[in-house]
Amino acid sequence: MLNKKILLTTSAAMLASVVVGASVWASIEKNDFTPTELVNGHKVTTHVNNHESFQERNSPELYKSMMEKWERAKEIAINDIMSRDAAIMKEIWTIVPSTDIDLELTNHLSKEESNSFKDALFSDERKNNISVGDYMPAVLLNEKKDRAILTWLKGTGETVVIDIKSKKDESGNRIWYIDGKAKIKK
Known part of the structure; x- marks a missing residue:
């Protein structure tokens, strides 16, 4: 019985990972890394870093x-x-x-x-x-x-x-x- 629970839990987790991964991949393909949000009033893309400045940290x-x-x-x-x-x-x-x-x-x-x-x-x-x-x-x-x-x-x-x-x-x-x-x- 315990083995069935472990098998079901593992299978559900793997299926969820595949679904989430496919969703992320689809959104990446769809957006093609175009600006999607504003950080400090600027549109940002995947190469943007947002962190505290040297002075702040x-x-x-x-x-x-x-x-x-x-x-x-x-x-x-x-x-x-x-x-x-x-x-x-x-x-x-x-x-x-x-x-x-x-x-x-x-x-x-x-x-x-x-x-x-x-x-x-x-x-x-x-x-x-x-x-x-x-x-x-x-x-x-x-x-x-x-x-x-x-x-x-x-x-x-x-x-x-x-x-x-x-x-x-x-x-x-x-x-x-x-x-x-x-x-x-x-």
Whole structure:
């Protein structure tokens, strides 16, 4: 008798899983991942992350300390790039903790552009230059949100600067890319 109950319960659970799975799959196929809801007043798609910001989830002391480090890195990064591109000084740059780039930028892009930006952000230039003991990176984002600078302070006191630019491809879609090699400044 006990075996029959277990068999019936297991069968019912498996059938429910199949029905729920088929429903989810059908809704995915039907919606094709198009925006379905609003988060913070914006339509969201499957690539959108919604979480507390770096400032909200950390102590005021840690946030202040990191902002001071990022301000130092920002000054070094802007001065470095300015030596090659004088137009950079005319821009207004916002410091975005790298953990919040989704909240500030990629959540508001198409899935394709978001992936393009993330490919640039997590490029080999970053992987090859970040080390244990380095501080968390920040992204300097210009006001038009069409250029970014990835920067962080190394544990050695040096500053890493990676220039990320965007351009339109032949289809009119914006793609992001690393301009040059990472620079390490003292």
